[in-house]
Amino acid sequence: MHMQSPPVNSLSLDFLTELCISLEKLEMDKGCRGLIITSVLSNQPKVFSAGLDILEMYGKSPEHCGEFWKVVQEMWLKFYGSNMGSSPAGGCLLSLTCDYRIMADNPRYTIGLNETQLGIVAPFWFKETMVNTVGHRNTEVALQLGLLYKPAEALKIGLVDQLVPEDQVFTVASQTMTKWLTIPGNVSVITTKSTLNLLFSFQLWCFNLV
Ligand SMILES: CCCCC/C=C\C/C=C\CCC/C=C/C(=O)SCCNC(=O)CCNC(=O)[C@H](O)C(C)(C)COP(=O)(O)OP(=O)(O)OC[C@H]1O[C@@H](n2cnc3c(N)ncnc32)[C@H](O)[C@@H]1OP(=O)(O)O
Numbered sequence: 244m245h246m247q248s249p250p251v252n253s254l255s256l257d258f259l260t261e262l263c264i265s266l267e268k269l270e271m272d273k274g275c276r277g278l279i280i281t282s283v284l285s286n287q288p289k290v291f292s293a294g295l296d297i298l299e300m301y302g303k304s305p306e307h308c309g310e311f312w313k314v315v316q317e318m319w320l321k322f323y324g325s326n327m328g329s330s331p332a333g334g335c336l337l338s339l340t341c342d343y344r345i346m347a348d349n350p351r352y353t354i355g356l357n358e359t360q361l362g363i364v365a366p367f368w369f370k371e372t373m374v375n376t377v378g379h380r381n382t383e384v385a386l387q388l389g390l391l392y393k394p395a396e397a398l399k400i401g402l403v404d405q406l407v408p409e410d411q412v413f414t415v416a417s418q419t420m421t422k423w424l425t426i427p428g429n430v431s432v433i434t435t436k437s438t439l440n441l442l443f444s445f446q447l448w449c450f451n452l453v
Pocket residue numbers: 250251253254287290292293294295296297298299300307308309311312329331332333334357358361363364365366
């Protein structure tokens with residue numbers, strides 16, 4: 244899936260709604276077993292996603308905010324596999340929901356949950372997704388300081404799985420997907436994933452988020 248919402252793929256209500264509809268269609272397509280998500284901004288190829296669209300969260304009616312927040316949660320519940328450049332906040336969340344993260348190895352790009360730097364709080368389910376990926380201590384430091392990690396640092400704490408030269412990101416993502424798809428049978432993979440996420444699913448249920 245190619246994300247192309249200039250200038251920086253910020254996650255607006257319209258963009259997220261389109262994303263969710265596309266994912267729903269793919270989910271219903273029995274021939275689709277995996278998804279690589281990438282950014283193809285022509286003017287700005289270095290950004291995966293700038294995160295939630297800040298303009299959607301300021302000066303809007305409670306109804307609009309409710310609708311926006313609902314679609315943010317929908318998006319997070321649906322995602323699969325990614326490759327990327329800069330991914331702050333919601334952009335990082337988008338990639339954290341994927342099974343495997345491949346990042347372009349360019350120190351100009353960063354990834355992380357930088358909400359505190361913006362004076363906002365990463366919601367519980369952003370935090371929990373991060374904990375499940377990089378562990379509690381790394382999350383504690385990352386979230387309180389609102390850290391944005393350069394690729395080498397992100398790899399070190401396990402926030403991304405692989406760094407590759409910028410021009411090879413998509414090729415490596417395709418090779419990785421091919422390897423993952425050699426695992427036989429959807430049921431065993433889905434069941435394994437559900438088991439891994441059991442506690443988190445229960446927490447979400449307790450918070451009435453699913
Ligand atoms: C509905 C809400 C319900 C209530 C919730 C209440 C409170 C909120 C509580 C919790 C929410 C927490 C969860 C929040 C998650 C988020 O994702 S917040 C967004 C965080 N994102 C960022 O901090 C990224 C900011 N952007 C950047 O760092 C950079 O723009 C970049 C992505 C690295 C790209 O840099 P560069 O190439 O230098 O490009 P520019 O900075 O010049 O940007 C180009 C234009 O894009 C606009 N823009 C950038 N980011 C956003 C964004 N997130 N939303 C909207 N617009 C964005 C930027 O303003 C530039 O526009 P102009 O050219 O100036 O018009």
